[in-house]
Amino acid sequence: MTDVSKRTRFTSVQRVLHWLMAIGILSMLFIGVAMVSTIGRQYVPLLVTHKTLGIILLILALVRLTIRFMSGAPPLPIDLPEPMKLAAQLSHVGLYILMIGMPLIGWAMLSAAAYPIVLYGGFRVPAILPQNAMLHALLWNAHSYLAFAFFALVLMHLAAGLYHGLVRRDGVLQTMLPGR
Template identity: 65%
Template sequence: MNGVQRFTPLQRLLHWVVAVCILAMLFIGVGMVSSVEPKYLTLVSIHKPLGMAILVLALIRLVVRLRYGAPPLPADLPEPMKLAAHLSHYALYALMIALPLIGWGMLSAAAYPVKIWGGVTLPAILPQSDSLHTALWNAHFYLAFVFFALILMHVAAALFHALVRRDGVFDSMGPALTRE
């Protein structure tokens, strides 16, 4: 494979599963904040458990990433781009973990149950408080936009590495087209 170092199969699987979940979550979130129709309740009933699934998967991803690391960036990649890559990954992980926790805290502060699959209801993690609920709702709302912008930059960077630099960075997370 031209000497391209790759993430482990588990890391690649988790990356793409989480990517699909987050993409779905972004569309569901947009639908929720732009609708007062009956579909709103359906979207909320999907949004809560999907957020918790993303939280669990993100924590697993973080543990796996800490255990196995990441392939090195190309030696000829300019230092500002390397810094941007590292900082953006820290931000992506932080938001994958923070947004579900903020959402859970927001619902707890509003005394709304967080029901996930199978009828399981998560315990409140914060006391009921209208002002706390409002602050967390605002944080969740605006951080979701930051997350979306960061995801767009992540995709743009991946395409830059795949189509312009052709330096193996995209291939390190892409699907294995040959036997490993």
């Protein structure tokens, strides 16, 4: 393995996971909005898709975090101002917290409502909390409000990537782009 401080890119596995999860997370946000804005027949398929994708993203986030601890990340540019470095670090922490926390909150919310958690293929996920109507309401609100925060953080992450790639042209965006 190469010295992390000399690396100029994330590993191939990190890049693949990043882009798979980016597609999955954006899909989840839009599926979630569609799901809560309908009472039509499409509600159940959207719900099953949302739950299934949520569990998949939870697993991928845990794998990704493990790989991040093992492989590290390329260093930020030396000339990057300290407030921007801090913002980058805090935004990544926030993204990981939400990538792991949102599916867990959704799972806990459904558990507290005693809803069966059935994924594609009829796979059942066990409840992680006992039934509790007040806890369900609290978790539903947390899941809803954090989804907006997650979307805002994703937009800021995208804006920062574009800023680094198009304005600063400092190589930060290239560390996560596919290809050579």
